Structures are given as C-alpha cells and as structure tokens.
Amino acid sequence: MLLGSIEAGGTKFVCAVGDENYRTKDQVSFPTTTPTETLQHCIDYFKSFDIQALAIASFGPIELRRHDPKFGYITNTPKPGWADTDFVGTLKQAFDLPIYWTTDVNGSAYGEYVMTTLTNERINSLVYYTIGTGVGAGAIINGDFVGELGHPEMGHVLLKRHPDDLDFAGICPFHGDCLEGLVAGPTFEARTGHKGQDVPLTDPVWDIMAYYVAQAAIQTTLTLRPGKIVFGGGVVSEPFLDKVRTQFADLLNDYVAVGNLHDYLTMPAIKHNGSATLGNFALALREYQA
C-alpha cells in the first residue's frame, strides 16, 4: 500500500510516497512558486504512483475545521499569491482519494508522536515547536490535535522580556515582541547584523534566545502538562537546547515535575526534517481507515 505526503512550506514543497509502515519509498522537493504551478507540480508527481490516500501538512494560516466552507484552504497568509488558495479542493479534483489536511507543525507533531509510540515511550501528549524563519507549534493530546476554533498559533504568545534585551522591538509585523518576533531566525540579523549561523553559541544573544524559548516551554508545560516537548527548525541545535533546559529549570523552579529534562525537551527523534513526512504517512493511513 502506498501513501502520499505533501509538506507544503513557504519556501519549498517536499512530496513523498511511503508505505503503511511509514517507510519513504520516493521523495522530491521543489521551490514554492505560484499556487497553480506548485500544486500542479504535486499532482504530476503523485500521478506516477498508485497512492491510496494523501496527507498535506501546510504552511498557514489554514482552515482545518471540516464544517467550514473554506475547509482545505490556505487563508489569509501574507505570502504573495497564496491567500485564499483551495489546496485540498485542487488536489481532490486530481485524485479521488481520502486527503488529510493539517498544518505543517501539526504534521511534524504527529510524526514525533507516532515515533514515541514506536519507541514505546508511553506518552500520550506532545508539543512540537519549529523555530526557523517563523515560529509555530502543534500540540497533540491523546492522539488528537488541539484546537476548536482553529489551529494553535503558539508562535505569537507574549513573554517576559530579558533584562538585556529590553531595547529590541521584535520583528513580528503583527505583535512586535511576541515569541516569533523575539526568536525567529531573522532576529539574529535584526539584533546583531549577522545571520544566525554566523553567531557563535558563546554570544550572549543565544542566552537571550534560550530565555524566551524556555518561557514558551514553560507556558505549554503549565497549560497542557504534555509528556514531551520537541523543538525543530533551523535555529535549534543540541547545544542551544542545553541552554534552553538550563533556563527552563531556573524559571520553572521545580514548581511541577516534568521528569528528565533531556527526555522532556528534545530535538526531533526523526532526523533530516522528516517528522512531517512520517506524520503525513500516518495521517494518510488514519484518513484511509476512517
């Protein structure tokens, strides 16, 4: 049995075909151009395979409430040309198949959640943050995604400012110094004039970043009490996560128990940005079996 996955990012799309054991059989990647051209590229790709179901994990915001007339759309995204794109409808016209539709971070969260079941971690709730060009998060409780009025937007919560960072206004066009405005990749250039990859981990700016990311983890810890919080995205590395763990322990002050911090705050278990693709295979299978 073959299942399809589309990880739709603002910069590139990753399309893949896998089996019911979530093993990738084929994968391509291409840049995100116009909706017409990019979705046609997806359709052309999957025409070569006999897939039984498809899952799409897309950049957003998207409409994922099934009763909504705009279900399946990318809605009011600032990305030029992509607002109000009927993503699922376009794919449905090409493929008469079960299609599961969710956010990019939900797809990654689901992949990491499935991985905990395979590794027998006995976790039933998980939060996945991505910290890259933007900041987003998905949450799973008892195997289901969180969000009644729509998908979470945890990248835009407000935080206590670091005393050495009070003069930085933040870069979020909507909220200034929300989480994304303070820790997204482009904040490195805004703060230091250098790209993040050129700023050594000994630079104090990384401690400021860790302070904010730790607060995000505190918020979801105290709100959801999840079994695990996973951090992906270009800004995240194991040495950075160590800084986050230190700040997290300091800020939480043992107020609630979360177990070993190396297990609780982790990098993705699935390597090479594969979380969303594996999650998509599992979601496509779930949609097929529904």
Added chain:
Amino acid sequence: MLLGSIEAGGTKFVCAVGDENYRTKDQVSFPTTTPTETLQHCIDYFKSFDIQALAIASFGPIELRRHDPKFGYITNTPKPGWADTDFVGTLKQAFDLPIYWTTDVNGSAYGEYVMTTLTNERINSLVYYTIGTGVGAGAIINGDFVGELGHPEMGHVLLKRHPDDLDFAGICPFHGDCLEGLVAGPTFEARTGHKGQDVPLTDPVWDIMAYYVAQAAIQTTLTLRPGKIVFGGGVVSEPFLDKVRTQFADLLNDYVAVGNLHDYLTMPAIKHNGSATLGNFALALREYQA
C-alpha cells in the same frame, strides 16, 4: 438518585448533595481546619444522605494520575498540615462508592462546560480561570481534562510586563512576577496598600491587572484555541472583564478569530460560585456510569 459534591478550598469547604439533573438538594459550608477534622466533617455530612457517587474538586497541588501510588492525595501544598493528605483514601474508607477526584478549577471548568451543553452553545473546549487569593485554571478539550503529567498550573506562566508596573516584583513565592504573582487578590495591597474591594475601577492598577489577565487569555487562545474562556474568582467583575476584553483585542490584533468577545471571554454562567458544585455532580454521575 443522589450525588455528592465536595468543593475543597483552602479557606472553606462546600459540601452539597444533588440529583442526576445537577439540581442542588442540600448544601453546607464550613471552614477548612485540620485535614482530620475537615474530612470527618465531610463524612458526617454525607452519612445523612443516600448518595450513589461523589466528586471532589480540591485545592492543590493534587495527584490525579490514577496509576500513581499517591493518587487521591493533596501533595506538596504550602497550606500548613495539608501536605501529603490522602483525601480520596479517607473518603473511600467511609463510603464504598465511585469517587471522582480533580482540582477545584477543573471542577469549575467542568460545571461551565456542562452548562454550555445545556444552553446548546455547541462548544467542545473551554478554559476556566479563577482569580482570587491565588490564580488557577482548568481546561477541557472534547469533554476531557487537559494534563498528562499532572493538572495544569496556568496561574504561574510568565508575562510581558506592563510599562507602568516594571518596579513591582510580584508576590509569588515561587516565581515572583508570574501571572499569580501579578494579579492575585493580595497584589492590590502589595501595590496600593488597599484591599482590592477598596480600589475603585477607575484606578490605573485595574488597567495593569487587565493587561496581564488579557495576556493569560491570549496564551490559552493561541495554545488551545478553546471555544470559550470563563473567569471566576473574587477579583473578577463584568466591568473588569470589559477592560480585559479591550486589552485582549488590542494585544491579539485580530491575529486569529475568536468570535464575539462578550461570548468568548465571560463570567461564569453558573452564579453564586456554583460552577464547581454543578461540575462535581456531573463528574460524580460520569464516574458512577463509567
């Protein structure tokens, strides 16, 4: 059919007996003294009624994970004499009945959730905050409480400080200027030297309070995307909530849709602090039927 409810607060206990339609038939209230005396008081009260099940909504922190050896205990509470109290075990010895055990705010959240089903509001997720001597919150998603590693502690999240409140250190003994440290009732005296009830709503301190409470609502909005957020507790009034709504709209900046703010951010639908008692009746019935 009769069901029992214990709302166990740090200052007083409210015990009640109701029917399967959640109507209160009898109710008493008494001060919280020692665990032995107070729990005996509960037992004596319920001995007079032929209840079929009981629910307890308790101050905490408590252990509510059923697999834990300390399930049913109030755990490391700072309240003198109450740490490590086997609440459920003590009641079980007196009554061989199904007993449901949760936090005070979860009980209230459940009562308000049940009320939305009775008023046909078609909501399946809800957050309940209490802002009084302390600050706590419970969350329900699809009829179930949130929290794998334990109950939420949303009262202790960190917030962006109000520019006119930067010198206030906060009163939380664990975190200083967390949500509870900034908006719990005793902060009025700490900031102004007057009790909250003596500070007129025109005083700017109420705007500072509203700024923080609005941020708490922003956090749960962006994290859980609930259908409704309810605010109870002595600090909350409808005029105060209007200030919160204004600040919430300003901070959210239309980033996600939440519908009419008067329906979304509300006082409890159940009056006279009855949310937890009604919630307990519903939880006792659920436990009986489980």
